[in-house]
Each structure stands twice: as structure tokens, then as C-alpha cells.
Amino acid sequence: AQTVTQSQPEMSVQEAETVTLSCTYDTSESDYYLFWYKQPPSRQMILVIRQEAYKQQNATENRFSVNFQKAAKSFSLKISDSQLGDAAMYFCAYILTGNQFYFGTGTSLTVIP
């Protein structure tokens, strides 16, 4: 079975500080794509960052960056200079074949002013 594990159901961070959300996954495939999506209270899923497994370089998008460890099957998300608007549920996911996402259970991030 394809699984994505987010071991931190809840996290909190002080505004302007840095926080790292963890994600591990299990697949025997060598070619896949990894994503982090955020889901704010409005419930709309918003793409945070995307990583292609064949690329060794870690993806970055402004204040968001990942630490992709392919051998360890780990894909953590680092949020720098946290802002109040970063408060949301964060989902780690991957795509193997086709366009089907396998999602983790999510990490609820609280940003403390």
C-alpha cells in the first residue's frame, strides 16, 4: 500500500520564527512527485511546493523550502519567517502513476502572534 505519514498532528510557531513539518512516505517506485499543500479554514487546498524525485536539489518557494532525502523517503517542509497567514492544515502528498494523489493525514499549524 502507498502511504504518507505525517507524525505531527499539531504544531505551533511564534510569528517570524521557523518551523519544520515532517513527512515520510513509502513507495518502491523510483520516479514520483512530492507536494505540500496547505488548507486554510476556507478549506481550499493551495499548492505550497512541488518536488520531482529525480531532482536532488531541494525545491524552494520564497519562505518555503523542503529537505528531500530520497533514500530515507523523507520530505520535510520548512517555513521561515512564519506569518499569521501561514496558519492552516498542511498536507504532504505524492503522485506515482497517473494523476492520483496519496495524501498524509495533515499537520495543523498554529502561528502565535
Added chain:
Amino acid sequence: KAGVTQTPRYLIKTRGQQVTLSCSPISGHRSVSWYQQTPGQGLQFLFEYFSETQRNKGNFPGRFSGRQFSNSRSEMNVSTLELGDSALYLCASSLGQQRGETQYFGPGTRLLVL
């Protein structure tokens, strides 16, 4: 470009009824995927449509069906509703040309079955 839209946003039905949800993808996107989100099961893949054909299907009973029209708009139908079908139903669209491409989600339809 306008984003992915879903209608209706909220729906209340009773057990045994059927329901149809609609999803309009971003202009130019030909792939539409559907997901069910519940507190207990999380986000689960229902199916994907591309060019009016179901391209991929998740592990849901036959009561869940879908279709896609020539303008790429998609509908999802659930027949004989059960209490456990109460969920947020999300659709996502993408170009559908490459594996692993970014998918853009709609705001969801919240279905409550009484």
C-alpha cells in the same frame, strides 16, 4: 484565469437520496480529479477524468460515479446516500499532459447526509 469552481458549495440530503456535484476546471485544463475528505479517512481519491474518459479510479463503491463533458466540466454523482457519505468533496484540475503536474483545487462542496 478563473480558478476551479465547484457547485453547490453546501448541500444537505437525506439517506437514500442521490446527489450530483459539479466542477468547472481552469480554462485549458482537461484533467479533473475528485477527492473525498472526511475527519476519519482523510483525503481519498475517487476518480480522474481526462478528455471525457475515466482515466483512473479509486477504491469506492459503484454508488460513486462521474462523467466529464466536452468542455472539461465534470460531474460527480452519488446514489443511495449513506450517512458516511457526509464529507467535503474536492475537485482538482490540471492540464493532464504530464504525470506529476500541479493540480489546482476548487473550494469544495460540503455534503451533509441526514
